[in-house]
Amino acid sequence: MTSLSAPGPHPLPRPLLRGVVAVLLALVLVGCSAAAAGLNRYQNPDGRFAFLYPTGWTRVQVSDGPQLVFHDLINSDETLSLVISDVKADGDLADLGSAVAVGERLRRAVIAPEGSGRQAELLQAEERDQDGRTFYDLEYSVHLGDRDRHELATVVVDRGRLYTFAASTNEIRWGKVKDLFHQVVTSFTLLV
Template sequence: MVSLLTLPSTNHLGLYRHGQFRRSISFVVRSEHLPSTSASPCKDGPGRRELLALGVAVVPWLFMSQHAATFAAETKKGFLPVTDKKDGYTFVYPFGWQEVVVEGQDKVFKDVIEPLESVSVNIIPTAKQDIRDFGPPQEVGETLIRKVLASPTQKTKLIEASEHDVEGKAYYTFEFLAQAPNYTRHALTTVCIGNGRFYTVTTGANERRWEKMKDRLKTVVDSFQIFNV
């Protein structure tokens, strides 16, 4: 197995990066806005209208993939889509979360009232072609959680590790706990490789709110997909 210890260390909010624990981070909160619906027309008229009715931007590349188009059409109300055409990924996040700028993270959305409720995307270059090149899900999950996704002061526990394929691309998903002195975060992470990059998307909530939030958080990680750029 190829060791993951050489990966740059960066947790879900950029608090632990390159072996240093950052005790303070400056957040820049951007005003929330609805996604644009000024996409190119497509032949699937009824499908497009359904997407617009859900407040989902009709992005042309989605219709190149039947799976992605189906998922977008079935996106639940209460979520907003994100598509990064430059870095090649898409996902949804709960309506009401706001985008913040965090050093070391490609994209972060969070609840301003419950700061542990957030989703972040991290991207680093890699020469690997498949996430399975790093080992099986359990082994990769334990290493990432211990060395990358949590700070050195937190106690961690991997609850579940699984693998699934989307259009021939392998994804690993981990459910884990990260316990700090004054709180415990229940988190979900999905990782995959494509476009010469190692993608990590992490979401979670305070353990006391897990039962209330878990379905929404699972929708977030399940929605994460990469595409060729």
């Protein structure tokens, strides 16, 4: 007996199907890792926080300064720093003020304090929510006597601590590294 119905789709031979699946899987994995290409992950030993930093950067020890500092081996004036300060134990970031208010306070007290010879302008201040936590993302233009710099920072409060994570470079390189710096600064996350 002959069937008059249209033939169904012809299945691909199994070896060809495996090859197609392997190629698709490879493309997905390459696409996922491209966003973090050239970045390494740092997680502090107690597992409290983590962030990404560029490949080719190294951690340096400093005294009487930030808890963590990384800098580029080639452009040594490009830096990442993390400052951890104590704040009211039961407070949150909003208790310190709006993004603009906190950004201005950071500008006056840390980036360009009176008598430092530096001038700074807060260019942008935005609030961002990540994993149920509020972050303030800040952007500054900084003038030092003989050169101009650009700085990005993010701040977050957790368990009585204010975390200020910042990336800085000279203004000449800003156009080349701004996307990378945005990715690095916004990668800062609290893990507990």
